[in-house]
Amino acid sequence: MKKFSFSKFLIYAFISIYTILCLAPMVLTLMVSFTDESTIMKNGYSFIPEKFSLYAYKLMFQDGSSVVNGYIISVGVTIVGTFLALIITGLAAYTLSNKNVKYRNALSLYFFITMIFSSGVVPWYLICRAVGTRDNILALLVPNLLFNPFNLFLVRNFMDGIPDSLRESATIDGANDMFIAFKIYFPLSVPVLATVGLFYGLAYWNDWWNAIMLVDNEKLFPIQYLLLQLRSQIQMLRELQFLSRTGTATPPAESLKMATAIITIGPIVILYPYLQKYFVKGLIVGSVKG
Amino acid sequence: MQKSSSYLQFQNGPVSKKKKKRGNTFLRDVRKNIFSYLIALPALIYVFIYSYCSYPYMIIAFQEYSFRTNIFNSKWIGFKNFEFFFKSKYAYTVTFNTIYLNLLFIITGTLVSVLLALMLNELRCRWFIKFAQSSMLFPNYISWVVVSYILFSFLSTEYGLINKILIALGYERINWYLRADLWRGILVFARIWKSSGINAVIFLAAIAGIDDSQYEAAAIDGATRLQQTMHITIPLIMPTVLIMTLLAVGKVMYGDFGMIYAMIGDNGVLYRTTDIIDTYVFRALRQIGDPSQAMAIGLFQSVVGFIMVYGSNKITKRFFPEGALF
Known part of the structure; x- marks a missing residue:
C-alpha cells in the first residue's frame, strides 16, 4: 500500500513538472515583454523583471503602426473568413447528408480525392496567380483557408447522426428542403459547427503561409507574418553583431519583440474556454474513428 | 464462341x-x-478551382516554364529539371532530412504522449487533471512563429536563459543559432512541447473508452494498478496508437514547412541538418523564382508521398479495418 501511493506521488510530480514546462516558456515571454529594456541589456532575459515597464506596449500601439495595422488585418480576415468558411462548409455538408440526394456519395468522393492527392505548392501558387487571389486582401482570405474538406466531413458525419424521421415528418407537414436545412439541421448541428468554426478561426489567426506566398504589399501583412519578419531581420543582425563585437548600432527592442508575440497569443487566451470545450472534442472525433 | x-x-x-x-x-x-x-x-x-484546376499545372515539371509563358507554349525539356535536382548535393540532404526528422518526431512524440496519457489516467484529482490538460494543450494553439520567439528567449546567444545558466555554472556560452548539429534535437524538443499534449488527450479518450468491467475483473483477481496498465490499458489502446503512427508514417515525405521555416528561416548555417523538401521547394519558387525546378521536386515528393500514403493505408486496412482512411 505504501509503495502504491509512492508511485502515485511520482506520477503527480512528473505531470506537474511537464505542466510547468508547458507554461513556463510562455511566462518567460510575458515577463520579458514587461521588463525595462536596459535591464534586459544588463541581465538578459529573466522570469522576474528587476525593473517593470510597460514601455514596449506603449511603443507598439503608438508609433508602431505596422503592428496595429497587422493586428487589424488579422482580426478582420479571421472574423470574415471564419464566417464565410462556416457557411460554405455547413451548406455543403447538408447536401452530402441529405438522403434524398441520389449522388451524394459521388459528391463526397469528389471532395475526398483532393484530400488524398494534392498537386503540391507550385500548381497551387500558379492557380492563385491565374485567379487573381494575389497581393490583395482576398489572397489572405480565400486560398487554402476558406474551405477544408476535412471539416466538411466532420460536419457531414455529425449530420448523418440526425435521425431521418425528423426529415420525413417535416416533409409530411409540408416543409421544403430550405426549411428542413435552416430550421432543423443547422440548429441541431450547433456543437459541430462551433468546433469547425474554431478550427477555421485558429487556422486563419495563425496563418502566415498565404502572406509569405502571395502577398508583397507590406500594408496587407497579417500580424503573424510581421512577427516572422521582425524575428528573422533582427535575429540575423543581432547574432552577427554579437560575433563581430561591433554592437554599437541602435539595439532593437527586445521587450518590444516579446510584447508583439504576447499580443499575438491574446485572442487564443480569450477564447481558451471555448477551445477547451469544442476544439478537443472535434479533434477526438476526427482522429479516433473506431 | x-x-x-x-x-x-x-x-x-x-x-x-x-x-x-x-x-x-x-x-x-x-x-x-x-x-x-x-x-x-x-x-x-x-x-x-483550387484543387482540380491545379492538377494540369503539374506538367510544368517537364517544361521550361516561366511566369511570362503558359503551360501550352512553354518549351518541353523532358527530365532535365529532375536531373538538375538529383545531381545536386541537395537532393540527398533534403530528402534525408525530411524523412529523418519526421521519423524522429513520430517516435518521440508517440512515446511521450502515450506515457502522458497513461499517467493522466492514473490520477483521480479532478481539478488537477483539468489544470494539467489545459496547460498541456496551450502550446498546440499558438503558431510556430510565436514558438520560435519563445525558443529565442531561451537560446539567444546574448540574453538567452540557457546561456545565462551556462555562464553561471562556469561554462562557455553556446552560439545556438550557428550550431547545425544541435538543431535536430531542438526541433524534436519543440515538436514534443507543441503537440504531445493534444495527442495525449486523444489517447486518453481512447483509454476512457475501455470497458470498466475489465479492470474490475482484474482487480478481483488481485492485479495491481501497474499490472492492469501493462495487461489491459496498453494492449487495448495499441490499435489507436498504431493507426495514428501508421498514418503519420504515410506522410513521412511531407515536411512541416510552417514549423521549419518559422524556426530556421533563411539561416543557411543550419540547412545541413534542418533543410527539408518543403523549404527547398519554397526557396526554388519564391526566392530563386524557378517554378519548373520547384515543380519537379514537388512532383517527386507528391508521387513518393502518395505511394507512401496509399501503402500505409493498405497496411492499416489489413490490420485495423475500421481505422483506415479509405
Missing part, C-alpha cells in the same frame, strides 16, 4: 442504355433537389 459473343452483346445493350438513362436521372435528381445542389455549389466550385 457465338454464344459468348451474343451474351456480350446482350450485356452491352442494357448497360449502354442504362448509362444514357443515368445522365437523365442525374439531371432529374438536380431538378428535384435543386436547393441541395445549389447550396453545395460554393464548395464544389472552390475545390474545382
Whole structure:
C-alpha cells in the first residue's frame, strides 16, 4: 500500500513538472515583454523583471503602426473568413447528408480525392496567380483557408447522426428542403459547427503561409507574418553583431519583440474556454474513428 | 464462341442504355433537389478551382516554364529539371532530412504522449487533471512563429536563459543559432512541447473508452494498478496508437514547412541538418523564382508521398479495418 501511493506521488510530480514546462516558456515571454529594456541589456532575459515597464506596449500601439495595422488585418480576415468558411462548409455538408440526394456519395468522393492527392505548392501558387487571389486582401482570405474538406466531413458525419424521421415528418407537414436545412439541421448541428468554426478561426489567426506566398504589399501583412519578419531581420543582425563585437548600432527592442508575440497569443487566451470545450472534442472525433 | 459473343452483346445493350438513362436521372435528381445542389455549389466550385484546376499545372515539371509563358507554349525539356535536382548535393540532404526528422518526431512524440496519457489516467484529482490538460494543450494553439520567439528567449546567444545558466555554472556560452548539429534535437524538443499534449488527450479518450468491467475483473483477481496498465490499458489502446503512427508514417515525405521555416528561416548555417523538401521547394519558387525546378521536386515528393500514403493505408486496412482512411 505504501509503495502504491509512492508511485502515485511520482506520477503527480512528473505531470506537474511537464505542466510547468508547458507554461513556463510562455511566462518567460510575458515577463520579458514587461521588463525595462536596459535591464534586459544588463541581465538578459529573466522570469522576474528587476525593473517593470510597460514601455514596449506603449511603443507598439503608438508609433508602431505596422503592428496595429497587422493586428487589424488579422482580426478582420479571421472574423470574415471564419464566417464565410462556416457557411460554405455547413451548406455543403447538408447536401452530402441529405438522403434524398441520389449522388451524394459521388459528391463526397469528389471532395475526398483532393484530400488524398494534392498537386503540391507550385500548381497551387500558379492557380492563385491565374485567379487573381494575389497581393490583395482576398489572397489572405480565400486560398487554402476558406474551405477544408476535412471539416466538411466532420460536419457531414455529425449530420448523418440526425435521425431521418425528423426529415420525413417535416416533409409530411409540408416543409421544403430550405426549411428542413435552416430550421432543423443547422440548429441541431450547433456543437459541430462551433468546433469547425474554431478550427477555421485558429487556422486563419495563425496563418502566415498565404502572406509569405502571395502577398508583397507590406500594408496587407497579417500580424503573424510581421512577427516572422521582425524575428528573422533582427535575429540575423543581432547574432552577427554579437560575433563581430561591433554592437554599437541602435539595439532593437527586445521587450518590444516579446510584447508583439504576447499580443499575438491574446485572442487564443480569450477564447481558451471555448477551445477547451469544442476544439478537443472535434479533434477526438476526427482522429479516433473506431 | 457465338454464344459468348451474343451474351456480350446482350450485356452491352442494357448497360449502354442504362448509362444514357443515368445522365437523365442525374439531371432529374438536380431538378428535384435543386436547393441541395445549389447550396453545395460554393464548395464544389472552390475545390474545382483550387484543387482540380491545379492538377494540369503539374506538367510544368517537364517544361521550361516561366511566369511570362503558359503551360501550352512553354518549351518541353523532358527530365532535365529532375536531373538538375538529383545531381545536386541537395537532393540527398533534403530528402534525408525530411524523412529523418519526421521519423524522429513520430517516435518521440508517440512515446511521450502515450506515457502522458497513461499517467493522466492514473490520477483521480479532478481539478488537477483539468489544470494539467489545459496547460498541456496551450502550446498546440499558438503558431510556430510565436514558438520560435519563445525558443529565442531561451537560446539567444546574448540574453538567452540557457546561456545565462551556462555562464553561471562556469561554462562557455553556446552560439545556438550557428550550431547545425544541435538543431535536430531542438526541433524534436519543440515538436514534443507543441503537440504531445493534444495527442495525449486523444489517447486518453481512447483509454476512457475501455470497458470498466475489465479492470474490475482484474482487480478481483488481485492485479495491481501497474499490472492492469501493462495487461489491459496498453494492449487495448495499441490499435489507436498504431493507426495514428501508421498514418503519420504515410506522410513521412511531407515536411512541416510552417514549423521549419518559422524556426530556421533563411539561416543557411543550419540547412545541413534542418533543410527539408518543403523549404527547398519554397526557396526554388519564391526566392530563386524557378517554378519548373520547384515543380519537379514537388512532383517527386507528391508521387513518393502518395505511394507512401496509399501503402500505409493498405497496411492499416489489413490490420485495423475500421481505422483506415479509405
